[in-house]
Amino acid sequence: GENVEQHPSTLSVQEGDSAVIKCTYSDSASNYFPWYKQELGKRPQLIIDIRSNVGEKKDQRIAVTLNKTAKHFSLHITETQPEDSAVYFCAASIRAGGYNKLIFGAGTRLAVHP
């Protein structure tokens, strides 16, 4: 079946450094790629998303890039802060039964050390 692979599974950085999380997807028809942040004990919350007709999107310190040819997309966090520490999930849409559903990656646990 369709899947999304996410790397790395854990990432540790110093405050102020950049963090990059990468995902690859298998369905060439996928056209929507959201990223969710989940703090400990909380619900996943959307932080940024990108569509297949766009190569890059930026929102303050976070950005997402998409390479449709290679079927991979990445999350970039610059100037990391301790409050960025969380688990980050990527997802890709797949079409089934006339509707889009999301397939999620396994998650990346990001730790930002002061």
Place this chain on the structure above:
Amino acid sequence: NAGVTQTPKFRVLKTGQSMTLLCAQDMNHEYMYWYRQDPGMGLRLIHYSVGEGTTAKGEVPDGYNVSRLKKQNFLLGLESAAPSQTSVYFCASSYSTMGGRGETQYFGPGTRLLVL
């Protein structure tokens, strides 16, 4: 505007017992989803609904049933709980699944289920 809510927050079951998890949303969303979250496996779709009175299977539907009798509610049932169903269950909803901001899925706070 409460968004997506789930009850209960936490439950302990014995093997073979049954229970129902309730998800409610007040955003008039058409689409609703049930996921389970296990360590190292991300979020996996159990069942979903594309409108009142409709349900469909996701990636891991075995052992679960769902119902969507009202647009705002989506129920997840476990008829005979097994230890393998120990997990955190998240409900989500979206306005649509096809393009635009309506595709964003909003998650509930989760239900932590332990099956002994």
